[in-house]
Amino acid sequence: MTPTITAFERSPDGGQGLARDMRVRWAFEEVGQPYEVRLLSFKAMKEPAHLALHPFGQIPTYEEGDLALFESGAIVFHIAERHAGLLPDDADARASAIAWMFAALTTMEPPIVEREMALILERDEAWHERRLRRLEESVRKRLGELSGRLGDADWLDGGFSAGDLLMVSVLLRLKGSGLLEEVPNLSALRRPRRSPPRLHARLRRPTGGLHRRIGRLTKAHSGPGEERQLGVAGGGKQTLRALATGPGPNSSENAATGRAQGTRTEQAD
């Protein structure tokens, strides 16, 4: 049965692709699982029908037969458990990848979101700038620690995993802040890389092609044609793979297509 996820009808980020459905879409694309998307208005998100799926009235949710899930981390984990490509087979490596999933969402994302919220809610306050500086220091601290661990490695721990997927999706939220660019091994790399996509490369794209493409495509969130434009109703793989990922080393049978598209995207930037 094809799973259905929910996403914003009009994303608060104005269509930059930073909403939390994107990490679930990426996971689907990475493993080659078709899926459908149901768009929700803000009003619908707080109504009983949606609250039955998501107690906190947010997106994304995941429905497949009798199973209903919420929390993007849990949904990505569910996808990763049921398909090859997002979690290692080795038990210890798998546990470590899961640790990175939690690290992305519980250690890295909160200070980034707190900074975003300050920009939205406190911009007119006299103390906004001073507080913003402090919040940026919190984000810098985490980025520095992450950078220290990553070093010259391709991925956070061995091969590409759902931990990398979630970490990249979280770091994408820093677009436009300039903070990512301060960290050499996390920011846009100047030298070309011929090796398979790696965390560096995935982070590079956001500053160029990835974000531009996300912006272009997810603007469809605000219109009724989204499913057709993204082609997500069972056939979004080609478009979104090029959009959000480029294939990981574990990606599915469409890897060659996706890689070619990814390359074209990078060249076009």
Added chain:
Amino acid sequence: MTPTITAFERSPDGGQGLARDMRVRWAFEEVGQPYEVRLLSFKAMKEPAHLALHPFGQIPTYEEGDLALFESGAIVFHIAERHAGLLPDDADARASAIAWMFAALTTMEPPIVEREMALILERDEAWHERRLRRLEESVRKRLGELSGRLGDADWLDGGFSAGDLLMVSVLLRLKGSGLLEEVPNLSALRRPRRSPPRLHARLRRPTGGLHRRIGRLTKAHSGPGEERQLGVAGGGKQTLRALATGPGPNSSENAATGRAQGTRTEQAD
């Protein structure tokens, strides 16, 4: 091999048992797994030896043979996967319990921690009170949504799971705020319950016996005798079970002992 976790030598909460090692200890106690604790100074947490275990220089970590994990959520999940009692066998119920694990740490905990941080970092600012009110509203909103989902149920989704464990451990952080007490089905229940421990009961204890006992026992964190006092070096089950849990319906063979101790604790308050 007995796993070893790390904890604060001197907990920033002054020994109230709110540090993130407590949720891991609770998971160990719940499944009856002996464990050892290595206490760390703040200085040691930022040194290379610990950063090799925890890239963000925090506690807890988990070591067992060649496996090293960080992130309390990932450690609890690791324990839950390897022992009966913290995750349902049914695949859909298991996925749902995992969703509640993520919900506790990524939806419920961040606003609670943000409020804590404001109390620590911004108490002297002229705008502190006004901002604190806004943060409290954020916490209230989440508590209200959680309350709405819980209703009269015993646990968040069917039987007791690691999702309940993490949710309770997060809600414990609200001790002293008065916010939990505003939500009838989450706060201290007045009427006695004879049924097995349930989320309500676990939440009740913190306002009385649980927190007092946590405070008393975890004060040992600040002294070198902690391991002996808590008895965690392979034999902490009886003490800590009475302290932190009372047995869940899925708890191990020591359930009867634990329940008796839990009852004594409540009577003593």
